[in-house]
Amino acid sequence: RKEVEQDPGPFNVPEGATVAFNCTYSNSASQSFFWYRQDCRKEPKLLMSVYSSGNEDGRFTAQLNRASQYISLLIRDSKLSDSATYLCVVPSNQAGTALIFGKGTTLSVSS
């Protein structure tokens, strides 16, 4: 299993839709997880951190299932501005605070 694997995408949804992204990770010892958002040709920016079973911030909900080594990101009431690539991220167990990124899932929200 790859260290971090994500849904391939792309996801094309209308405004107002609910969309969910899935991610699996291989290191069962991981204690923290992140979702980053990356706009086209820009740097990644932290969207959410997940340290226990889940986290919620407005329209965004991240859930963690440690037994299945699975993380999800749910976006409710999608906006045009949510169009971006969403990266699932797990800390490296080999180097300090280095991060292991998934390939990313592209979301396109249309009107």
Next chain:
Amino acid sequence: ETGVTQSPTHLIKTRGQQVTLRCSSQSGHNTVSWYQQALGQGPQFIFQYYREEENGRGNFPPRFSGLQFPNYSSELNVNALELDDSALYLCASTPPRGNTEAFFGQGTRLTVV
């Protein structure tokens, strides 16, 4: 803005040349990591510097090297450039506590021709 700045923003080099990319970390952050992001891929960890010492390395050949300076700024050097080195190079700084948010610079887009 994250407070992490990278230079240059864009660069075109010829195969076989050498390149140096620079990064100024956010104030108070003593750890700097470098990542390579090829088109359509997630960022790949190159190496990390903590207090001027390399503190971990990803699966990159020795022609990728780096430095960290006393003010925690950092350089990434790539020798003998290959076409596949064309990518967005991202620098990220993290605060001393560890395992918290990484703050990324805007990246340097390197094209090797």
